Amino acid sequence: MQVQLRIQRYDPERDEKPRWEEYRIEADPMARVLDLLHIVKWEQDASLTFRRSCGHGICGSDAMFINGRNRLACKIRVDQLGKKISVAPLPGLPLVKDLVVDMDTFFAKYRSVQPFLHNDTQPPARERRQSMAQRARFDDTTKCILCGACTSSCPSFWARPSYVGPAAIVQAHRFIFDSRDNGAEERLEILADSDGVWRCRTIFNCVDACPRGINITRAILEVSSAIVERRV
Numbered sequence: 001m002q003v004q005l006r007i008q009r010y011d012p013e014r015d016e017k018p019r020w021e022e023y024r025i026e027a028d029p030m031a032r033v034l035d036l037l038h039i040v041k042w043e044q045d046a047s048l049t050f051r052r053s054c055g056h057g058i059c060g061s062d063a064m065f066i067n068g069r070n071r072l073a074c075k076i077r078v079d080q081l082g083k084k085i086s087v088a089p090l091p092g093l094p095l096v097k098d099l100v101v102d103m104d105t106f107f108a109k110y111r112s113v114q115p116f117l118h119n120d121t122q123p124p125a126r127e128r129r130q131s132m133a134q135r136a137r138f139d140d141t142t143k144c145i146l147c148g149a150c151t152s153s154c155p156s157f158w159a160r161p162s163y164v165g166p167a168a169i170v171q172a173h174r175f176i177f178d179s180r181d182n183g184a185e186e187r188l189e190i191l192a193d194s195d196g197v198w199r200c201r202t203i204f205n206c207v208d209a210c211p212r213g214i215n216i217t218r219a220i221l222e223v224s225s226a227i228v229e230r231r232v
């Protein structure tokens with residue numbers, strides 16, 4: 001089928017502001033948006049710039065604003081979008097070039113919640129064991145691939161870019177509720193800050209945007225409740 005693909009382009013050395021360019025592509029309905037971008041880059045305009053790595057929904061590097069919603073270009077297919085497809089960079093993050101945004105502040109927020117295991121106790125001879133119920137407690141948030149689709153779709157983040165954002169809270173949740181971790185207090189203190197969990201307005205954009213189907217709003221509310229319970 002013939003697809004009309006509009007791509008937001010921006011070259012900082014040439015353009016004063018982003019502009020749209022249109023490409024006509026003969027594509028299989030089962031082709032993914034990432035395949036269309038490859039066709040443009042390899043056959044029509046080699047200067048088109050975008051990120052991608054795994055090509056299979058694992059690395060999180062090709063999150064983009066596709067037909068009005070944040071999605072992974074490697075997961076969304078032409079037959080799910082129709083003949084007219086528009087692709088723009090993730091909103092709310094500084095634009096670098098074409099579909100590439102600057103993720104430095106995003107990853108700084110990720111690091112700020114200490115996304116690693118805290119446990120200074122002597123490890124047992126074999127491993128730190130967990131029951132199935134203890135592992136299930138944080139299973140949902142282990143699925144995050146740090147694509148940034150949630151944070152960059154969040155109106156609270158657009159309004160206040162210093163807000164730590166849903167992705168960082170999801171990563172904090174993954175450790176706060178891990179029975180092997182001893183750093184929950186420290187993380188809850190960080191997230192009780194004025195740029196922490198209280199900025200969430202339960203708008204659910206993050207849940208709609210997450211390509212892994214994580215119930216992000218629930219995770220944020222669980223972290224908020226843990227902060228309140230700790231204070232009580």
Ligand code: FES
Nearest residue numbers: 055057059060074
């Ligand atoms: S390219 Fe890795 S998630 Fe899409």
